[in-house]
Amino acid sequence: MIAKVIVDVPSRQTDRPFDYAVPRDMEPWIEPGSRVGVPFGGRVLQGFVIGLADESEFDAKRIKPVAELLDPVPPLLPDLIELARWMSDKYVCTWIAALQAMVPSALKGKAERFVTLSNEAPDDNGALSGLPEELLQWLNKDGGVKLDVLLGRFPHYAGAVKQALKAGMLEEKTSIHDRVGIRKVLTVYPPEGSSDPERLFASLPARAGKQRELLAYILRNNEPIPLQRLLAEAGGSAGSVRALADKGLVTIREEESKRDPYAGREFKRTEPLPLTPGQQDVYGRIAGAVESPEPKVMLLHGVTGSGKTEVYLQAIHHCLTLGKQAIVLVPEISLTPQMVERFKGRFGDAVAVMHSRLSHGERYDEWRKIRSGAVQVAIGARSAVFAPFERIGLIIIDEEHESSYKQEETPKYHARDVAVKRAKQHGAAVVLGSATPSLESYAAASRTSPGGESMLLPMPERVHGGPLPPVRIVDMRGELMSGNRSMFSRSLHQALEERLARGEQSVLLLNRRGYSTFVMCRSCGYSATCPHCDISLTYHRKSGVLRCHYCGHAEPLPASCPSCGSEHIRYFGTGTQRVEEELAKLFPGIRVIRMDVDTTSEKNAHEKLLKQFGDREADVLLGTQMVAKGLDFPYVTLVGVIAADTSLNLPDFRAGERTFQLLTQVAGRAGRHHLPGEVIIQTYAPEHYAIAAAQRHDYAAFLAEELKHRSLLAYPPYCRLVLVTMSHEQIGVLAPAAEQFAGELRALAGAAGYLGPLDGGRPKTMEVLGPTASPIAKMKDRYRFQCVIKYRGNIDISSMLRAASKPLMEAPAGRQAQISIDIDPQMIL
């Protein structure tokens, strides 16, 4: 038997299956999807079996055997193998990158070196006389001993070990080890059958009092019990239990135990709510799609508070009654305890939760619950789209417009596209939910399907019929003209004061983390920038250092200007810390919870801060984007946006869309329950259509205006984009390489008859823009150039990109520019 293996070498030169022979004893176990260790270039590397064959087209003598099989059950299913193939094709990445993205990081094994006694080593101990007895005992352990462990334990035998390795008495093996293993617990089993207690006790010496007590307890309890619990409940020592086991009275087994991040937490069971007529319509459409074997993609466009989540819950319930499984994707930052509670409350233990705040071990165990069929619902961030279910009926993507569904590292996939592909494989339904759908999804859903059925599911009203909160726009230019230089307008100041007086709560949003907390000299205009990257350093108040957000470079805040020596050097801008300080100054005694990347880096910090706020231990929740999503607190009656423009001014074609989405989301946090809410947005551009539309909660108006702009400038959804970034330490190498790439691509497009302006009227059109210096022209000491490709029509863009980038990768060492391809980029910054 031959296994076709994709080996963990992330290079395009080796991006193909390699043939390995399957040893006989492995044959019954190995399957497509198995993870194996295989010899590769003198090392043992991890790989995935993507297929099996009876024979190889290569010379049998040159085919090496699979070294080890790493899991009893293959981590990947056939549909995921096919999906990886599709991803590597679509996103121009290696197979291994796509495969690795599908399994939890715990399964990214690393090779370790072991020493064992060689089979050829003569039995006669005399021949091993160079090795002392204590060392031999260690070496006799199953599977050998890690070399570094051995030498750490017996440093004085280093020479002897080396000699023995040379002489072939010891062997060195490499083996793949997972970073996190399955957690095992020792479990004590009562004696089997109905043995007579008298006889059991008779075999214990009279003075073994402790053992007698333990045995009595075990017999009374009469079911398997974890050793730790037994000792806690019955007293005694592990030694006494061992003694019982040695006499054959009880059995101790090592058993797998799953880490459960929600262990010991009670989730109140919730019953399905009677749906409103609007919800019922939408539910009916989704349920129909789940039943149908045809894949379908639907867009649920529901305003904040329209009851989307309740529809999700009931649709999932329906899916489960059909014996199928469901995946729910939510943006990482809205995977709040509140969200988890709603799903656990409805489906209890049938839910696995995957988010990045779990430990590797916890994630691994949640994943195994999915793989083993112990759960039927997976809820998680982006990568949960790969949940290894065998019969998917429904995939829900909540807040589908969120940019976090796009992975920014290789493989640069978009969870929405992967979900659609998986739904095709399983004949499942995909429901994209949002109050502010992305333009791409809206355009796709508005095109009616062949049956004439629209894929758009609107829910334009709030469940409780309450109005969306009124939004006031404050022109900050006017504030400055009337002499108010504070970051709070008079309206927002007064509104905060009223909330404090009434004991109600407020949410304050500051767009972007640490935005513009840069250091500048007031005398000469010098600003501190990273020496390795072409961007400003951000000032971190707490640690007093300037830090680069791209490469991590840190330096102390200079006391005087490095350029002109002036002492008027200070930090500018309005990071969350600045706002917090200002609040304390303006409202003495105000209780503020700050939520940003810095305060939520610790495990569960996010959860704790929200709980405090929910318990009304603070008056204000101040934060970045994190506070805009999914939160539902009854006493929040004011939402303030400190500066709406920071995201509006980003040099990116989605800036307007992002701003509208963010403002609409955060506005939806106010007045969700009986108390009426109010929203105040401070801006320097009150006339901008994104802000004006957000004020009126008017998606349709925003959409119409935004589509006009996109069409005019030829941006998605009127075309598709690819961003190609090339980098090298030397600009002299980079510039010609980038020119060569663009030239090749234009030549290919020209030969296929695609090249030309997008408004040229041809169905398949392609433009190659650039190369130009990237907006961040240097990062981590590498210069960066980029090309933007715009195209329309069914063009096999991946093949063209592969072909055009080939010469770059085949350039002589040292002159190879690195190339990174981003299909459907979220930002072309």
Ligand code: ADP
């Ligand atoms: P969305 O996800 O659209 O923002 P939610 O699902 O959070 O909206 O619903 C808003 C509120 O309305 C929640 O408190 C939810 O429990 C409640 N709700 C949803 N559907 C119903 C219903 N059919 N009857 C009563 N309350 C409902």
Ligand code: ZN
């Ligand atoms: Zn200066």
Ligand code: ZN
């Ligand atoms: Zn840097």
